[in-house]
Amino acid sequence: xxxxxxxxxxxxxxxxxxVIAAPPERVWAAWTQPDLVKRWFTPKPWETAHCEIDLRxxxxxxxxxxxxxxxxxxxTGCWLEVVPNRRLVWTxxxxxxxxxxxxxxxxxxxxxxxxxxxxxxxxxxxxxxxxPGAEAAKRHADMGFHEGWGAALxxxxxxxxxx
Amino acid sequence: xxxxxxxxxxxxxxxxxxVIAAPPERVWAAWTQPDLVKRWFTPKPWETAHCEIDLRxxxxxxxxxxxxxxxxxxxTGCWLEVVPNRRLVWTxxxxxxxxxxxxxxxxxxxxxxxxxxxxxxxxxxxxxxxxPGAEAAKRHADMGFHEGWGAALxxxxxxxxxx
Numbered sequence: 001x002x003x004x005x006x007x008x009x010x011x012x013x014x015x016x017x018x019v020i021a022a023p024p025e026r027v028w029a030a031w032t033q034p035d036l037v038k039r040w041f042t043p044k045p046w047e048t049a050h051c052e053i054d055l056r057x058x059x060x061x062x063x064x065x066x067x068x069x070x071x072x073x074x075x076t077g078c079w080l081e082v083v084p085n086r087r088l089v090w091t092x093x094x095x096x097x098x099x100x101x102x103x104x105x106x107x108x109x110x111x112x113x114x115x116x117x118x119x120x121x122x123x124x125x126x127x128x129x130x131x132p133g134a135e136a137a138k139r140h141a142d143m144g145f146h147e148g149w150g151a152a153l154x155x156x157x158x159x160x161x162x163x
Numbered sequence: 164x165x166x167x168x169x170x171x172x173x174x175x176x177x178x179x180x181x182v183i184a185a186p187p188e189r190v191w192a193a194w195t196q197p198d199l200v201k202r203w204f205t206p207k208p209w210e211t212a213h214c215e216i217d218l219r220x221x222x223x224x225x226x227x228x229x230x231x232x233x234x235x236x237x238x239t240g241c242w243l244e245v246v247p248n249r250r251l252v253w254t255x256x257x258x259x260x261x262x263x264x265x266x267x268x269x270x271x272x273x274x275x276x277x278x279x280x281x282x283x284x285x286x287x288x289x290x291x292x293x294x295p296g297a298e299a300a301k302r303h304a305d306m307g308f309h310e311g312w313g314a315a316l317x318x319x320x321x322x323x324x325x326x
Binding site: 007009012057058080081089091093094096097098099100101102103109110111113130131132133136 | 170172175220221243244252254256257259260261262263264265266272273274276293294295296299
């Protein structure tokens, strides 16, 4: 069954893209293995204190981010699409088992689409965060989407480029 | 890939079940073919003025309900799981393409799990509506979940029992 390709909406989406000098399989591993996710997902000096992954539609994707002074943010959502080494779709709008999430951190709902396309010996990597509308996208941008995901991306590149 | 079985939570779920004297394939058809959905989905004297279905994860499930005096309610969501003749999962928390829905009718978010299990020559049919929590489930119950889905079920039974 071919899943629907999410429709981009520039007003309601935030995106970043990069060609990474590592094959898709390696970038995919960094997204789907909790021990690897913990090494890049949260921009320093924050850290990923906990990561739980059940990689299938409806399965948990949970990260607990911890700040330098101890505050924690629990991001619990679930996967919607899992296409090995090519595409991940995950949302915070639904909890594991697809139950609607009634307590979103910062009241911010989004679905993230991550693609991993082979490009030469590397990977064309894209992240698109889809929001209900332009207002929510702006709020996410104001909260530091580009800085945060950008810094995490640098950490991801560093991790997958090693050895 | 085996999807996660949604975890029931009696406090946050509303459910109904019935053994229907028609095979799963027939009940499944009534749920997945727009012309058939329009014949049972909305309790009279309301009607389903419009139904649109793209039966795959992320695909649209839209019904527009019209009251006798003309008011319309647009329910647009998407499918999350499609297991032919056995199970459907659909949510109003996400729009087609998995974008979070920022304008839920009545502000009510839920995910519905519908199962169709063979039982003798018939079908054990269940509907479970999962809510973010007990308060939302109570509000859905107060809005007439049992009466509405119950009346629709009678219409469904009448439709699939014919010929």
